[in-house]
Amino acid sequence: MEKISSPESTRQRILEILSRTKDILTLPTIVQEILDVTSSKNTSASDLTKILESDPVLTAKILAVSNSAYYGFVKKVSTVSHAVVVLGFQEIQNIALSMSVLKLFDRRGSEFSDKLWRHSFAVAVATRMIADYLKMRMDGKYFVGGLLHDVGKIFLGQYLPELFNRLLVSMDDPKNKLTYHALELRFYGISHAEIGGRLLKSWMFPPDIADVTSFHHDPSKAENDPLFVACVHLADILCTFKGISPLKDQYFFSVDKEALGQIHCQKADFSTKDMHFLLSRLEIEIERQSSFVSVFRR
Numbered sequence: 001m002e003k004i005s006s007p008e009s010t011r012q013r014i015l016e017i018l019s020r021t022k023d024i025l026t027l028p029t030i031v032q033e034i035l036d037v038t039s040s041k042n043t044s045a046s047d048l049t050k051i052l053e054s055d056p057v058l059t060a061k062i063l064a065v066s067n068s069a070y071y072g073f074v075k076k077v078s079t080v081s082h083a084v085v086v087l088g089f090q091e092i093q094n095i096a097l098s099m100s101v102l103k104l105f106d107r108r109g110s111e112f113s114d115k116l117w118r119h120s121f122a123v124a125v126a127t128r129m130i131a132d133y134l135k136m137r138m139d140g141k142y143f144v145g146g147l148l149h150d151v152g153k154i155f156l157g158q159y160l161p162e163l164f165n166r167l168l169v170s171m172d173d174p175k176n177k178l179t180y181h182a183l184e185l186r187f188y189g190i191s192h193a194e195i196g197g198r199l200l201k202s203w204m205f206p207p208d209i210a211d212v213t214s215f216h217h218d219p220s221k222a223e224n225d226p227l228f229v230a231c232v233h234l235a236d237i238l239c240t241f242k243g244i245s246p247l248k249d250q251y252f253f254s255v256d257k258e259a260l261g262q263i264h265c266q267k268a269d270f271s272t273k274d275m276h277f278l279l280s281r282l283e284i285e286i287e288r289q290s291s292f293v294s295v296f297r298r
């Protein structure tokens with residue numbers, strides 16, 4: 001039984017667990033190798049191919065994804081080197097990251113983790129849809145950022161499960177007036193966003209994806225790609241508005257001003273009309289892109 005401590009000491013305990021990066025929610029070594037190789041300037045396509053081919057399961061999945069309806073290539077992609085050429089370094093990196101993230105969601109089978117998975121997947125799809133709608137350069141990082149934005153909640157559910165359950169019970173209490181975020185600070189002294197950001201940094205994830213996780217509720221603090229963070233922030237709101245949320249918390253339906261400013265730089269006349277359009281597309285897109293992820297989950 002976890003004893004209730006002060007928020008300050010729980011925060012310290014969480015930071016201590018996070019500092020033992022080897023023990024926590026570890027990623028497969030190959031993902032680390034892919035991250036190293038794709039972030040190095042001196043890497044060639046053959047270096048990446050060699051790493052991918054060393055893992056038969058990953059190879060099979062990359063080929064399955066490359067040939068899925070999601071990409072819609074007419075010609076069959078039959079080798080890893082072909083997949084690297086047609087999809088590019090970035091996309092291959094993002095596929096590998098997405099797969100590693102899915103592993104994290106698979107560890108638990110609780111109702112909350114199922115809902116969190118649905119929410120994270122929907123936010124990934126919505127982020128990609130918004131980026132496309134705003135005519136941003138297509139990049140798989142939008143999907144990965146959406147999938148990972150709430151990874152701090154996976155950590156809380158896995159490492160402090162009793163405390164997390166107590167928080168969820170408090171959320172459901174009709175007398176409770178506090179938002180999920182306020183409860184998080186009261187119980188842990190740290191937010192899931194800060195935990196997630198620290199986690200991704202310790203995994204050496206690209207800084208723009210770590211920023212998404214750290215600042216999706218506070219997009220004005222984003223340093224690396226504020227428009228990307230703004231897209232995830234908006235995606236999170238759209239999904240919550242649609243009821244695709246792991247919590248009953250309806251705390252935020254207004255888009256952060258700075259995030260909206262970022263979106264306006266991309267599409268000057270973006271308004272509630274566009275939000276309604278995006279909301280109307282959301283379920284269709286979730287259905288369409290589930291084929292992409294079902295390949296990973298097999």
Ligand SMILES: [Fe+2]
Pocket residue numbers: 149150192193216217
């Ligand atoms: Fe969040």
Ligand SMILES: [Fe+2]
Pocket residue numbers: 119123149150236
């Ligand atoms: Fe979220």
